[in-house]
Every structure is written in C-alpha cells, then in structure tokens.
Amino acid sequence: MKNSLLEIPVVTHDGNFVARYSEKGLAELSFPNSRVSARVVKKEIIPATIRGWQRVTEAALKSILAGRPPEKFPPLDLTGTDFQKSVWNALRKIAFGKTKSYGEIAVVIGKPKAVRAVGGACGANPIPVLIPCHRVLAANKKLGGFSGGLAWKRVLLAREGIGFSL
DNA sequence: CCCACAAGTCGCT
C-alpha cells in the first residue's frame, strides 16, 4: 500500500508542498522545507479520482494559507494506531482560528494523563495543516514544538489570527 | 527563574 503512494507537488505562494495519495485518499502531506526533487508523476498515469482529490487538497491548503477556513477536505487515508487516530480525529474537531492544549486533547480522547503521548502522536501526524497540529499549543499558550519546523507553526497560527505566547 | 523528574504511549534502535 505504501509503495503505491502517488506523489504530487502542491504549488502555493509559500512553496511546493508534496501530497501523497493512496487508493483511498490523501495519505501524507509535507512542507516545502527541503526542496524535494520535484519528481512529478506523469499526469497521464494519475487516475481521475486522485486528480480530483489533488484539486480539493490544493484548494484547502491555499485557503488556510490565505487565512480562510477551507470549504472542503479530500478523503484522508490515515495510517496509525488507534491511539494516534483518536488524537488526529480530535485535532480535526478544533475549529478554524481556535486552539487547544495537548492536555485538552488528552482529556478529549479519554486519557487525561497521556499528554506526552499526544505530543508524540501530533509529531507523527502525516498530514500537517489539514489536520491542524499547529492549533495545538502547550498549556500556557506557548508554542511548544513542531516537527515541520517551528517557523511554519508561527506562520500558520498568524495566518489564522491566533494569538500565542513565547 | 531555571533545572530535574515522573507519568502515558508510540516508534526506532
């Protein structure tokens, strides 16, 4: 299943993100951090279904980067443990422009003491931005960390008009 | 204020 992932660049004003699709939907998304050798798959071999998802993904991504809530999300093909899926699911419920702390997420999934585990699951989030791991701040509204690069977390929060401490 | 530590869970070595 992993081998059949289709890699497609998503061009935005902030650089080229890379989306990876499985037969079930969007499986991964990465920041334009390292200028990945834009290994573009020939359009002809991209199934129409995936081209449709790509269009939605691109629109959603651009909306968020422009500070607007996305209208639609592509189907997501999440791979992970039950614990991680619970966390990611909780993350998707955070309203645009709102934030939650790692501790609050832990409570939502019914394991109030698993705050640290939540951090780990967020770090393992395969689809940043669409699954708003950046809307999760530490307890005192401080930034905490971010696997995609702290700079991105700040940019994303700023675009959504979210305030935070340092 | 800064440092150390423990706790719940996952993934890599």
Add this chain to the structure above:
DNA sequence: AGCGACTTGTGGG
C-alpha cells in the same frame, strides 16, 4: 529494553 518526542505539573535551589 532503553530513549526521545510538538507535554505538564510539582518540587528544590
């Protein structure tokens, strides 16, 4: 089995 990771609350200097 051990350790680090997008944490947090507590305790001591």
